[in-house]
Amino acid sequence: MVSRGSHNLYTSRFHTRKLSPSIITFYTILIFGFSIFVFFFYVRNTIIDEDQPHPLLSQQSLSHQVPELPMYDEKLWDPPFSHGLHQCVKPTARYKGAQGVDRYLTVRSNGGLNQMRTGISDMVAVAHIMNATLVIPQLDKRSFWQDSSVFSDIFDELHFIESLKGDIKIVRELPKNLEGAPRARKHFTSWAGVGYYEEVARLWNDYQVIHVAKSDSRLANNDLPLDIQRLRCRAMYQALRFSPPIEDLGKRLVDRLRSRWGRYIALHLRYEKDMLSFTGCAYGLTDAESEELRVLRESTNYWKVKKINATEQRIGGFCPLTPKEVGVFLLALGFPPSTPIYIAAGEIYGGNTHLSELSSRFPNLVFKEHLATPEELKAFTNHASQNAAVDYIISIESDVFVPSYSGNMARAVEGHRRFLGHRKTINPDRKGLVEIFDRLETGDLKEGEPLSHLVQQMHKNREGAPRKRQGSPPGIKGRARFRTEESFYEDPYPECICGSRSKLERT
Numbered sequence: 001m002v003s004r005g006s007h008n009l010y011t012s013r014f015h016t017r018k019l020s021p022s023i024i025t026f027y028t029i030l031i032f033g034f035s036i037f038v039f040f041f042y043v044r045n046t047i048i049d050e051d052q053p054h055p056l057l058s059q060q061s062l063s064h065q066v067p068e069l070p071m072y073d074e075k076l077w078d079p080p081f082s083h084g085l086h087q088c089v090k091p092t093a094r095y096k097g098a099q100g101v102d103r104y105l106t107v108r109s110n111g112g113l114n115q116m117r118t119g120i121s122d123m124v125a126v127a128h129i130m131n132a133t134l135v136i137p138q139l140d141k142r143s144f145w146q147d148s149s150v151f152s153d154i155f156d157e158l159h160f161i162e163s164l165k166g167d168i169k170i171v172r173e174l175p176k177n178l179e180g181a182p183r184a185r186k187h188f189t190s191w192a193g194v195g196y197y198e199e200v201a202r203l204w205n206d207y208q209v210i211h212v213a214k215s216d217s218r219l220a221n222n223d224l225p226l227d228i229q230r231l232r233c234r235a236m237y238q239a240l241r242f243s244p245p246i247e248d249l250g251k252r253l254v255d256r257l258r259s260r261w262g263r264y265i266a267l268h269l270r271y272e273k274d275m276l277s278f279t280g281c282a283y284g285l286t287d288a289e290s291e292e293l294r295v296l297r298e299s300t301n302y303w304k305v306k307k308i309n310a311t312e313q314r315i316g317g318f319c320p321l322t323p324k325e326v327g328v329f330l331l332a333l334g335f336p337p338s339t340p341i342y343i344a345a346g347e348i349y350g351g352n353t354h355l356s357e358l359s360s361r362f363p364n365l366v367f368k369e370h371l372a373t374p375e376e377l378k379a380f381t382n383h384a385s386q387n388a389a390v391d392y393i394i395s396i397e398s399d400v401f402v403p404s405y406s407g408n409m410a411r412a413v414e415g416h417r418r419f420l421g422h423r424k425t426i427n428p429d430r431k432g433l434v435e436i437f438d439r440l441e442t443g444d445l446k447e448g449e450p451l452s453h454l455v456q457q458m459h460k461n462r463e464g465a466p467r468k469r470q471g472s473p474p475g476i477k478g479r480a481r482f483r484t485e486e487s488f489y490e491d492p493y494p495e496c497i498c499g500s501r502s503k504l505e506r507t
């Protein structure tokens with residue numbers, strides 16, 4: 001706008017003064033140059049203005065020196081167009097904090113790191129609805145991960161309490177005089193709405209302490225008041241910061257990755273024993289391996305489904321991509337073999353036997369052990385959740401995030417990246433890809449151009465561009481609807497991501 005205005009102003013003067021052609025040319029060039037200068041100045045300011053106030057981001061965006069990549073398609077690394085959308089988590093004018101004096105909610109969270117994080121964020125909202133004081137939740141020590149960490153090992157406890165001060169009261173422990181008091185022990189119903197918790201709040205007439213046995217999926221994804229949804233976002237994206245040792249290590253590793261490799265993909269390679277066993281996915285495994293996984297599945301109590309047809313799982317798109325499939329997929333998208341790929345995962349099942357099918361295609365696989373010293377990692381060994389937290393940070397900060405399976409971590413990271421300004425997340429269409437991989441295997445399709453074309457078309461709209469959270473697929477009725485809706489934390493749009501009209505609400 002500015003440049004066009006100044007252009008017109010100057011050209012009108014030329015006509016009145018009748019200058020020689022060479023001077024006109026000189027002025028034209030001068031004006032042209034000035035317009036370009038104004039344009040870039042304007043663009044630059046706009047970009048800086050759009051930066052999100054995430055603590056880690058500030059170091060990231062300016063340090064993209066890529067040493068050696070040739071002219072591969074730059075678009076591969078570009079974030080999707082975000083239409084000027086940005087995070088918005090401020091409460092509305094109607095909102096009131098809940099003080100909840102003398103009523104306490106104690107919580108045992110269950111599951112791995114990300115299941116606990118979303119569960120705890122929901123419990124913050126539930127404590128607000130029920131007007132209760134939240135006692136710092138206990139973490140799960142019995143899940144597959146067997147991690148003995150307590151809340152303050154993983155999260156910044158003080159920050160959690162302080163930053164939610166205006167929303168709910170949080171205390172470290174039950175007051176001494178209530179330790180022996182009778183508690184109502186509740187299994188809250190899954191995907192419940194506000195009405196349910198207002199009903200449950202009647203228990204305060206008889207009890208001062210309510211204990212929640214399980215925290216995952218206790219709150220509906222949709223149809224909750226805007227202020228409750230925003231409170232979930234404040235809890236998840238602002239209050240539940242990791243503990244200082246984890247944040248520090250995460251940042252340090254991101255810095256080392258960037259200075260050594262420049263841009264990188266973070267690959268959540270969910271090719272771990274528990275996941276393969278739980279999903280019954282045996283494709284590409286030896287008989288001995290699938291037998292081991294079957295035995296593990298049948299002996300794990302809290303995995304309910306025991307008999308699984310591996311072929312049907314795979315065809316349905318319910319299996320994590322194998323390391324080989326990930327390699328073929330990323331090459332087909334156009335990523336050059338030199339691309340650095342950070343492996344965000346625990347132990348890869350079968351170790352190098354399976355991993356080599358990825359590293360043969362992408363030799364620059366980067367593991368935590370390559371970036372951190374043994375001393376730095378020592379504090380984290382045998383603490384799966386703390387390791388997962390470091391992976392979470394590195395995944396959030398990556399240029400491109402690719403999950404090989406849509407589990408809790410994949411969903412949480414994808415949602416967080418949307419919240420931070422629609423950073424690129426390439427979500428593999430596993431059902432579609434399996435069809436393609438099978439055609440490759442039968443020779444019906446060739447690697448190279450035809451494969452690339454198919455894979456790229458298939459993923460054009462799966463790059464983390466803004467879109468509203470999806471409801472359940474049509475035709476699904478009753479309570480199954482809640483389970484099949486897209487998770488709130490996978491896409492907190494529209495409640496916590498807003499257009500430019502609500503700019504004032506930006507935090």
Ligand SMILES: *[C@@H]1O[C@H](CO)[C@@H](O)[C@H](O)[C@H]1NC(C)=O
Nearest residue numbers: 098099100101102103131132
């Ligand atoms: C919350 O509880 C306190 C007492 O603990 C009460 O004074 C207040 O009115 C309650 N607020 C709501 C919104 O119910």
Ligand SMILES: *[C@@H]1O[C@H](CO)[C@@H](O)[C@H](O)[C@H]1NC(C)=O
Nearest residue numbers: 308309310311312313314315
């Ligand atoms: C598993 O499912 C496939 C495809 O539906 C079928 O061909 C196969 O016989 C099934 N295997 C077993 C062991 O039931």
